[in-house]
Structure formats: structure tokens, C-alpha cells
Amino acid sequence: MNVFDVEKESTLKYKKKHLLNFSSNDYLGLSKNKALLKQLNQQIKLQISQCSSRLISGSSTKIERLEKNLSSHRDTQSTLIFSNGYMANLGVLSALGDKETVIFSDRLNHASIIDGCKLSNSQVNIFPHNDCSILEELVKKTSTKKKIIITEGIFSMDGDFSKLKEISKISKEYDCILIVDDAHGDFIVGNNTLKNYSGTPAYFNISKEVDVHISSLSKGLGCFGGYVGSSKIICKYLINKSRPFIFTSALPDFLCEIADIALTNAKKGTHQQKLYDNIDYFHKLIDEYNILNVKKIRYSPIIPIIIGSEKKAMDISTKLLKKGFYVQAIRYPTVNKNQARLRVSLSAEHNKHQIYNLLNILSRILK
Incomplete structure (x- = not known):
């Protein structure tokens, strides 16, 4: 190494x-942005870490403020901060999936999605990369009531966009839960009219069709951490069922504050x-x-x-x-x-x- x-x-x-x-x-080059680095030095004066999980004493107004602002950024009802994007994928899939669930996953999805699918104990059907016709065939012939489709926004090794318009139509028609891991598209692209840089679903104007948005704070935002944006009921469910959220230390306050400042900077x-x-x-x-x-x-x-x-x-x-x-x-x-x-x-x-x-x-x- x-x-x-x-x-x-x-x-x-x-x-x-x-x-x-x-x-x-x-x-976006934000990890070395001079204005952000100056703010970082001011934010770290009180303590380095809460040294506790969110459900004990690790939750704070700083984390909640960042979650609120990320909800506004992704246009979701609620948001949960995870320790990183990998844990966010593990946490969502292991909580939402079970033996009565079928997950449809793009062949080129990230390792964290693959591992999350394994932890979910669900039946997993892999569809060829961005092949919506085969995806629809697989979904159509599945009799299981609970179905999840998961894809990336921009794929990490090929750099291409997911066919989110077509996938969202399939998801809606066959009553699937649609999850998008947008680690590489978030803060980079967005709605071209609004210039909101809210990610790949916004770029394709299908944000409201996505049930669970998963993303990273350590790529386009240049900081550290991951997050999940969704409905209030799904986020509440994750608080109670997502083991990578429950049994790990909260993201340190100073990282949340600097991410909040970076978010404002990125929106320009x-x-x-x-x-x-x-x-x-x-x-x-x-x-x-x-x-x-x-x-x-x-x-x-x-x-x-x-x-x-x-x-x-x-x-x-x-x-x-x-x-x-x-x-x-x-x-x-x-x-x-x-x-x-x-x-x-x-x-x-x-x-x-x-x-x-x-x-x-x-x-x-x-x-």
C-alpha cells in the first residue's frame, strides 16, 4: 500500500x-479550501469527539442542524448522519431487507451495496449494468410483495450515470422501494434550472420518486461522513433498526459543523x-x-x-x-x-x- x-x-x-x-x-476541491480550514481551527476548540453513540449522549444540535440542512438540500422529509457512506449503505440495506424481500442490484454497484445486500438476508437479483429491460423482466416475474431496487447515481469506476428516469418508472409501476447511492453525484450535479447541485435524481428531475437517498460527505463536499435522506417514518425505523447507526460513535461535532459550512459553500x-x-x-x-x-x-x-x-x-x-x-x-x-x-x-x-x-x-x- x-x-x-x-x-x-x-x-x-x-x-x-x-x-x-x-x-x-x-x-470540488473543498477539502483544502482555505476559508473552510480557517473555520475548522475555530470549531475544534471545545472537544474532539462526543465519544458516544447517537442514542446515548452523542446526538447534538450541530448534528441535527446538518441533518436539517441536508434534508433541504435533497428535498427529503428527514435525514440521518452515518459515520461514512459505506456504513450508510450497510445500515439501510440490512435494516430494510429481510428474508421476505427481493433486492434488485446493478452489477456495477459499489462493494458497500454488495455487502449490504448480503447482510440483509434478502434474495438478491443482479441485473446487467443499466439494462432496464432485463431489470423490468426480473421485477415483473417476482411475486414477492416487498421489492427493493438499488443503483448508484454516478458509478464509481465507470463514471457513467444510472438510467434513473427509466428505473424510477419501473420502480413506481411495480411498487418497489427505490434506493439511490449518490456518493459521486451529490453536490456535483443537480437540477440545471434551479442550480441546486442536489445530486443525480435532481439532475433527472425524479427526486420525489426516490424513496431512500444515500450519500457521502467525503467526496464532493470534501469533508467526512455519510448520510441517508428519506421519509420521517423510514428514518425513524432506521434509528431503531439500523445497527451501523445504533452501535457506533456519533460523527464528531466539528466534522458536522465544517460539513454544514462546506454545504453553503458548495451551493454557490x-x-x-x-x-x-x-x-x-x-x-x-x-x-x-x-x-x-x-x-x-x-x-x-x-x-x-x-x-x-x-x-x-x-x-x-x-x-x-x-x-x-x-x-x-x-x-x-x-x-x-x-x-x-x-x-x-x-x-x-x-x-x-x-x-x-x-x-x-x-x-x-x-x-
Whole structure:
């Protein structure tokens, strides 16, 4: 496992070498935002942690304020803060699923969803990635009363959007519970008219069709933690039944306060516009350098460059490292065999000079 030290802006220190980081999920660059860091120093003066679970003495006005503001952000009745996004997925699926439930899960869903499905004791049907016709066939022939469909908003390794409009129609027609893990779309995209950056369901104008919104505070928001937005009755049920919520320490108050400040900052839209410009510029250069096997997906900060061979992907990643660029090679079992890739994560923090240098070097390596 490589060990890195964070430096200023989008750089890392690795074995005395300075690297440009193209593998972070800090899409808006908020984790190193100077105004937020200044606020952080003020927020941590009283205590580091409540050192207690929410149901003992860990709940606070600061957590509740963040939950209220996230409910407004996602347009849900209620919100619960979890320790991280992984635990949010485990907590929701293990609580809502049971032996009388059938879960329909996209083949490319994140490991936390896969693990949550296992913990639920439900029957799990995997449908091919974004294949709504097969999803509908599977749902239609299921006689079980309680059905859950779960998908991601933007997929973490492919960077593409879920077909949420089609999936929400299937969910509604066949009376399913629709769950969306929007860790990589939240705060990045949203309703284009309202400019609310409320995530992928808002982008497709189907927010009200989603029964449970799951997301992260440690990606687009640049902070730490996870959350679940839903109806009041589902959130109350999770408080009483979700073991990852009940039996773990509450998210520290200072992290909740800084996330609240970051949320206000993210709503301005300036960071998103810079990110969108970087994404457009990246794809423009991809075309100019004729780099193949790259999907052009507008607004998605995750850009996989499919290499195929696991060894070749690792070799290219190592060569980029030597040239001062950290781009992680993703290989089996995270992705399918012979689908190894360089997973480029763009941030509002990157500048065009850095992006140009990365693709200039990469194009030479690929020749």
C-alpha cells in the first residue's frame, strides 16, 4: 500500500517525490479550501469527539442542524448522519431487507451495496449494468410483495450515470422501494434550472420518486461522513433498526459543523463550474491526442481510460508516477478481468496546465 502526505493544492508527497493527484474524490476541491480550514481551527476548540453513540449522549444540535440542512438540500422529509457512506449503505440495506424481500442490484454497484445486500438476508437479483429491460423482466416475474431496487447515481469506476428516469418508472409501476447511492453525484450535479447541485435524481428531475437517498460527505463536499435522506417514518425505523447507526460513535461535532459550512459553500456553484470546465477541457485533449477507450460523459468527474490488461495498466500507472502524476490503476476484482483501467478523478482544484501535462505525458506513454 502506497503512503502519501498531502501538500498544498492538488499535490502529494510520495517517497520525497512531489506528485499531481488525479486519484482523489475531492471533486470540488473543498477539502483544502482555505476559508473552510480557517473555520475548522475555530470549531475544534471545545472537544474532539462526543465519544458516544447517537442514542446515548452523542446526538447534538450541530448534528441535527446538518441533518436539517441536508434534508433541504435533497428535498427529503428527514435525514440521518452515518459515520461514512459505506456504513450508510450497510445500515439501510440490512435494516430494510429481510428474508421476505427481493433486492434488485446493478452489477456495477459499489462493494458497500454488495455487502449490504448480503447482510440483509434478502434474495438478491443482479441485473446487467443499466439494462432496464432485463431489470423490468426480473421485477415483473417476482411475486414477492416487498421489492427493493438499488443503483448508484454516478458509478464509481465507470463514471457513467444510472438510467434513473427509466428505473424510477419501473420502480413506481411495480411498487418497489427505490434506493439511490449518490456518493459521486451529490453536490456535483443537480437540477440545471434551479442550480441546486442536489445530486443525480435532481439532475433527472425524479427526486420525489426516490424513496431512500444515500450519500457521502467525503467526496464532493470534501469533508467526512455519510448520510441517508428519506421519509420521517423510514428514518425513524432506521434509528431503531439500523445497527451501523445504533452501535457506533456519533460523527464528531466539528466534522458536522465544517460539513454544514462546506454545504453553503458548495451551493454557490463556482466550484462546479470550474470542475465542468476541467472536464470539458480534458475530453477536448483526449480527442486531440486520439486517446482511445474513453467515454465522454458530460459533468462526470470520474473518467476511466480502459487499458484492458492488468499488467499494462499497472505499468502505465507506474510510468506516470515517475513523471510526477498519481493516477491509480484499477484492476480485478474491483473491475472485471481484462477491463483494467486508469481511473482519472478530476477536481475543480486542477488547472488546465496540469491537465494538459498529464495527457501530454500519457499520450506519449501509450504510443
